[in-house]
Amino acid sequence: MGSRVLFVDSDERLLAVYRRFFTRMGFEVATVSSGAACFNALSDWQPDALVFEPDMCDAWADRIALLAESSGVPLLILSRRDRYPITSPVWKYHVKPSSMKAVARSIRAALRKSTPGSSANPMFTEQEPVR
Numbered sequence: 816m817g818s819r820v821l822f823v824d825s826d827e828r829l830l831a832v833y834r835r836f837f838t839r840m841g842f843e844v845a846t847v848s849s850g851a852a853c854f855n856a857l858s859d860w861q862p863d864a865l866v867f868e869p870d871m872c873d874a875w876a877d878r879i880a881l882l883a884e885s886s887g888v889p890l891l892i893l894s895r896r897d898r899y900p901i902t903s904p905v906w907k908y909h910v911k912p913s914s915m916k917a918v919a920r921s922i923r924a925a926l927r928k929s930t931p932g933s934s935a936n937p938m939f940t941e942q943e944p945v946r
Contacts, residue, residue, distance in 0.1 A: 817841040818926050821860065823853040823867035823879075824893070833866075833915075840919050850875025857882050864922050864929075866891045868911075880905075889925035893918060 820842045822833045830846040837844045845860055847853050853867060854875060865883050869876040869892060883890045889906040893913060906928075907921040 817843055818863040818922075819843045819845070819860065820864045820866060820922055821853065821856055821862035822846045823850075823865070824848065825868070836915050837919065837922075842919075842922070850879060853879050854882060857886060857888065861886070862888060864889045864891065864906075864925055866893050866918065866922065868892070868894055870894060870896065887929060889922075889929045891918070891921055891925060 820837060822830060822837070822844065823846070824830055824833070825848050827848060830848060834844045834846055845856060845862065847856050853865075856862070857865065857879065865879070865888050867876075867879065867890070869880075880890055884904060890904070891906050892908045893911060894908070895911050906925040909918055909921065
């Protein structure tokens, strides 16, 4: 199976679409619909990348981002807003609706750059929307 990607969104139908699409793209996919479940999955399931909607995580968003950062898990945001005030580095910021193929390319790029031994720091803090 491919790299492990955790998707977090409050919309269960959207999570089902993510699961089907990204599994077909070769990823091992887990989905959760709350900030608390995401926080637990980051520790227990140990994904290779995290794609989440920070609006639905409320008070959990910064804690989730910090745990992802400290665990070396690339963080990709998929949000309805074109900016979100998160303090941790974000690999890529996609604005909904976004092409799932573009999100898949971002995940693959983040995974390539975050492999052990990579000299490049792939993350950035300035969040520019992808359209």
